Amino acid sequence: MKEKQKLTKVFLVSLAVFFIGLIIAYSTMTDGGNVEMRRLSVMTDRGVAISLEVFKPKNATRENPAPAVMLIPGGNASVEYMSDAGMELARRNIVAIGIEPYTIGRSDVEKDNDGLGSIDVTDYVYGLDFIDTTNIGYIGWSMGASRVNAALYVPDPSGEMVKDDAGNESPKMIIRDGIKGVMYVGAGGLLTNEYQINSALFEGEWDNLYRGDRREMNKNPQYTEVLGVDQFDFWKWYGDPASGTGRIYYEGWTGHVAGLASPSFVKAACDFYTTTFNLPNNKPILFMWKELGTALSFIAVIIAMICVVSFLIDLDFFKDDLVTKERVVLEASPKKWFVCLGLILPALFGAATAAWAVPTGQGILNKWVSKNLVHGTNIQNVNGLVFWLCCLQLFGLLLFIIMNFVIVKADKKALKEQITLPGTRMIPMLLKGVLFSFLSLLFVYFIVTFGEQLFAISPRLWKVQLNSLTRLRMEKFLMYFPLYLIPFLVANYLHSTSFYIKDKPVVSTILFWLANGLPPMFFLLYAYGKIAFLHTTPITSLGMSRANGSLVDAAIMMIPVGILASILYRKTKNFYLPAIFNSMFFTWMAVATDLIFVGK
Known part of the structure; x- marks a missing residue:
């Protein structure tokens, strides 16, 4: 009961901070009227x-x-x-x-x-x-x-x-x-x-x-x-x-x-x-107050979303099917070198392949999406990013197999139960996972849109990806959600079996965030490290430029994605729920603003 009261206070405070941040931003943008x-x-x-x-x-x-x-x-x-x-x-x-x-x-x-x-x-x-x-x-x-x-x-x-x-x-x-x-x-x-x-x-x-x-x-x-x-x-x-x-x-x-x-x-x-x-x-130059206001607002709205997630998961309607029953739950290996390899090797692979995967994925998916799903239009950079995520998770899956079946002998029963979730009704679980994610994000969508209507201001963070969707972009959301769901299912299975620590929630959250965030961060370190030390850039080509833009967005988006994946898995021991939630969240941010490519 006390925990619920504390969560309610955090929720109300975060809403207050959200509107205070928008008031700061609005008063700065309008120069006090x-x-x-x-x-x-x-x-x-x-x-x-x-x-x-x-x-x-x-x-x-x-x-x-x-x-x-x-x-x-x-x-x-x-x-x-x-x-x-x-x-x-x-x-x-x-x-x-x-x-x-x-x-x-x-x-x-x-x-x-x-x-x-x-x-x-x-x-x-x-x-x-x-x-x-x-x-x-x-x-x-x-x-x-x-x-x-x-x-x-x-x-x-x-x-x-x-x-x-x-x-x-x-x-x-x-x-x-x-x-x-x-x-x-x-x-x-x-x-x-x-x-x-x-x-x-x-x-x-x-x-x-x-x-x-x-x-x-x-x-x-x-x-x-x-x-x-x-x-x-x-x-x-x-x-x-x-x-x-x-x-x-x-x-x-x-x-x-x-x-x-x-x-x-x-x-x-x-x-x-x-x-x-x-x-x-x-x-004087005052625009930084506007940036401060929007930053406060979006930190607050993410915290409010976490509170909403916690409220919903405690409802019997969701708890009955989303929270798993008795089963073997895997935890991170006590061998630090083992955990570090699981974090660093995919990050190196992601950084090394980004400049190839993002433009290549745009080319492949531009044609495939236009031909098979929606004739004539699709979202340019989103195609490249989802293709890169798929490549990254294929590498992660291969690494996972080698590390858990060749280097060490993993508990095969636990690995299987992580997928099958014994005692869980799979279809109702998946349907409720979609409904849970939709309701959680609907709250954020409503708050962001309401704030914009009050203050005539759009969110600045995340490239305006917490944006109101036009009819066409809502269609794109429905189209790209299953495409993002595939790599996120793989990613959340790998992360939940490799980085969860029962008695250390903060460490678990950091590991989940690093698993999601290191690949784009390593690419950016490479790209801007060359500028810092050699005073030249590798990003002048179109492919590198597209990869740079996509992975800057990904590095920012992976912060809430990693945190929410850890929180949802800790509460449910069900990797499907954070996968569904984060793919829906990621899809919204990806399709809300990005350039719609018009094909033949």
Whole structure:
């Protein structure tokens, strides 16, 4: 009884912290009421809806229009990636409009559309009466640089044609009227002096797309020739920003994925656009309070979810079939070297194969899913990640067989009972496992969506993977859940027979987390270790870049996955339940935002 009362108090406190965190985030994002923040779904001229995140200063009106900057994320990133720069620009009297490109997050899927919505949104922005359409800018991150370029250039009205090196003619392209500045982050480069708009490039010292020794970037002819110098200084303007000839390189101690949430990038964005639009830049950078608020909220919601899981598992309806009866329960080997091998070898295998498995899996599953399940569309990075997980668990299963049947003589009866669960009704158990997981996650889904409706804010953590699902993404959830369930069943069987310790719950939880989290962490250590020690990166290829993005997400997601797997198994001694729960949890986070690939 006392334990239940304590759990209830923890649950209520976690809910309170969740809303306190969102209040902190919201008050920071709105600058205490001086900025309006809205999530919009705009129906564009082509009849396709696109999701926007708009930060509008209160003093931007029809009578007093304000400059505007459109912020475009790259790859499979959601609009929320751009929110830190967006809120700070708005605090400096610039309308900031984050774009969620078509196929990503809550935007509709649109095939073969240049810029994935950047052109459509630009047309929409030019029609808003509270925006000064003579002072427009763009920020493009990673692949967002090409999406910026799709909207930035328009055919010359004169109809002049130009020839390429092969002699093919095409319309001459010019910069769209009203554009005063363009800033690329982690990709692209400075515009040549042919174009009279200010131009900037931000590169993180840990950015994984820069080729060559990053210590020599300021001497690299690829970057210096635009300025007409042999060496440049970061954070120094070249040319005259007032006349549109300003050029500047920014650098910060950050990387490609984390760069948009770094103080150095946000400071650079504010410096560039307040200079370009000739506005004061005298306010402190406060966005970290917003990040703190969302971090508190999501730690709290995970704790609340753990409490809900504990409440549900104590109900007789679930306990009767999900909690196993008398049987032999295996525990971790007392030999530390044995346990360490079971953790480290799969992690090394996962790190070594990630750059191959993620893009290969995308290629294989893109074709298979489109052909056999849903014709025409599937989720790009999710395909690569589920394929990598399957490869990882196949290796883990092989290692498990060798270690338990060749190196040591494992209790075969216990291994069999771990699968068969004697005394358990298998079909009702599996059905109740699905219902249990659904109800637990439905609570989190409701809380996250409710919080968003109250505060017009989307979760920033996990790449917005705790996100409200559109109808199409709900279909993807139902499609990918069984695909993720397969590797999670194998993983939870291996982990529950190898890392459970009856009298040491904390140690067990750490071991479960390490078993899940070490493979992506080892890959990231390899990738960023090379940057740290050799000042070059292995991630410049498309395959490595995809693996990097997928495994950064996986490393974060495996924290709650490992903790919940340990808690659920300790309460039930039933490895099926944590497998079902975690695969459902992982699927939700994976499909909620990721880029939907449109096939033929």
